[in-house]
Each structure stands twice: as structure tokens, then as C-alpha cells.
Amino acid sequence: MNVFEAVKQSVTTRQAAEFYGFRVDRTGKIICPFHNDRNPSMKVDNRFHCFGCGADGDVIDLVSKLYGISSLEGAKKLALDFGISYDSKSVVRKLKTIKQQKSDAQKYAEAESRVFRVLSDYYHLLKRWKVQYAPSIENENWHPRFAEALQKISHIEYLLDVLVFGDAEEKALIVMEYGKEIAVLEQRISEFNISDTGSSHADSCGDAGVQECGGSQGKPDFEREWQRKKHNQELSDRIAV
Ligand SMILES: [Zn+2]
Structure with a gap:
């Protein structure tokens, strides 16, 4: 399993949002980091979706967008932060x-x-x-x-x-x-x-x-x-x- 598959299977967007310091409210929403949000309008679950600006994606998209890094870097960061092991050999294979x-x-x-x-x-x-x-x-x-x-x-x-x-x-x-x-x-x-x-x-x-x-x-x-x-x-x- 490569790093993308491993991360997506192990971490939900909600878990990542909480890990990186967002407060998830009772309705499962956070303050959207991608627009000037006052009331939480981004739903975080398996994926994320903002009802204010339309930002949407999976957990890797969220992290790479949040930190301004590539998808691969985002996936690797998640793997490191959440202690997820992945098979780097599959790429080599x-x-x-x-x-x-x-x-x-x-x-x-x-x-x-x-x-x-x-x-x-x-x-x-x-x-x-x-x-x-x-x-x-x-x-x-x-x-x-x-x-x-x-x-x-x-x-x-x-x-x-x-x-x-x-x-x-x-x-x-x-x-x-x-x-x-x-x-x-x-x-x-x-x-x-x-x-x-x-x-x-x-x-x-x-x-x-x-x-x-x-x-x-x-x-x-x-x-x-x-x-x-x-x-x-x-x-x-x-x-x-
Ligand atoms: Zn937004």
C-alpha cells in the first residue's frame, strides 16, 4: 500500500482537523481556514466541504492546502504525524x-x-x-x-x-x-x-x-x-x- 492509500485509510479529515488545532463543533464543522469565516461553515468528516467558499477534498488535500505543500508531502506529513506505516516499496516495484x-x-x-x-x-x-x-x-x-x-x-x-x-x-x-x-x-x-x-x-x-x-x-x-x-x-x- 502506498502512502496515499495508507493515509486515506487511516485518518479522517475530522481527526486531522482536531490534530492540527481546529475545534470541531457539535454539528461536525470547523472555522474554514480558506476563507474569512466567522461561523464554522466547513464540515469535516471523511472528506471536508466548506459551505461558504466551496473548498472540498480529502484529508491529504486539506493538509497540503493548509501547509502549502504538495500532495505527496502532505501525505507523508500525515503519515509521520499519525505514525502510519506505508509501503514505499510499492512505488519501487x-x-x-x-x-x-x-x-x-x-x-x-x-x-x-x-x-x-x-x-x-x-x-x-x-x-x-x-x-x-x-x-x-x-x-x-x-x-x-x-x-x-x-x-x-x-x-x-x-x-x-x-x-x-x-x-x-x-x-x-x-x-x-x-x-x-x-x-x-x-x-x-x-x-x-x-x-x-x-x-x-x-x-x-x-x-x-x-x-x-x-x-x-x-x-x-x-x-x-x-x-x-x-x-x-x-x-x-x-x-x-
Ligand atoms: Zn471556506
Whole structure:
């Protein structure tokens, strides 16, 4: 129980008025401290109400108004003066819950951006393979990487689209569904050591290359970059038609 609940449950406004020096008459009224009162016009019971000036509230309101302090200070003063124990831990517990919820949301956001980053790297790798391993003569057997590129590229592009343009639920589904595969894919991509993904993050690393700046890890502009790319692609598609 917090200090507000504890105080309100233990002290009536009448008890507080008497404790702080007011005389309660036979009708349960005191001289109102909030207006120039001559005859007692403030009723004190569980709550207080003044029939002269309309002042109204509970015991904490009365004390905080009387002493010009905040509600919390008023409640603490009452608790101290009346020897009421209260559970200050409940506030701490609430804060802990909020903190926990926040870190859960943070964890999810990290998972989502990781899925996006890995899929994006994979997408660029597939695009490169599609060109690099394209069969040179008509009857040549397809290189497995070329086949993989053809097979996967549009699906990966679809997933990335959802991660950028989809609603929260659609994104969460992908994060959950591909969570495990992502770890495998990430490992695999790192083995290929992409030297040029053709994206701006490679440029920003300069000659240092991807390895130096830790790949695309933690690049916050990835989503914007993807949106820009999609936009450019749509433009060139339109021109091609
Ligand atoms: Zn009054």
C-alpha cells in the first residue's frame, strides 16, 4: 500500500482537523481556514466541504492546502504525524515493472533491426551472385549460388518490404518466424566476407572496407537506405516501361 492509500485509510479529515488545532463543533464543522469565516461553515468528516467558499477534498488535500505543500508531502506529513506505516516499496516495484517493460521493448527493437540488417545483407549478396555467377554459355549448368539468387531474391525483397512498410504485427511475425534462421544466415554471410554490397554503408567505410567498420552492424540508416533504393528502383522500372 502506498502512502496515499495508507493515509486515506487511516485518518479522517475530522481527526486531522482536531490534530492540527481546529475545534470541531457539535454539528461536525470547523472555522474554514480558506476563507474569512466567522461561523464554522466547513464540515469535516471523511472528506471536508466548506459551505461558504466551496473548498472540498480529502484529508491529504486539506493538509497540503493548509501547509502549502504538495500532495505527496502532505501525505507523508500525515503519515509521520499519525505514525502510519506505508509501503514505499510499492512505488519501487512499479518502477521496476516499467523498466522491465521498457527493456522488453528494447530487446524486440534490437531483434527486429538485426533481422532487417541480416536480410538486407543477404539480399545484396544474392543480387551480386545473380550477376557474378550467371551462366556464360547457354547450356552451362547453373552455379548453385546463381540458382539460390534466382530462387530467393524476390522472397527476401518481400520480407524487407514488410519490415519497412508493414504494420507492427506483420513485422513481429517475420521477426518471430525468421529469428532462428537469421543466426545461421548471419554466420554464413560473414563467411562470404562481402567486400562490396553496392550500398552506401560500404562507401562510408572508405578504403577500410566492410570488415574494418564491422559490416553493416548497428547502421541506423539502413531502413532509410532501403526506402530510397526501392524508390529509385520504382523510378527506373517506370522509365524502362
Ligand atoms: Zn471556506
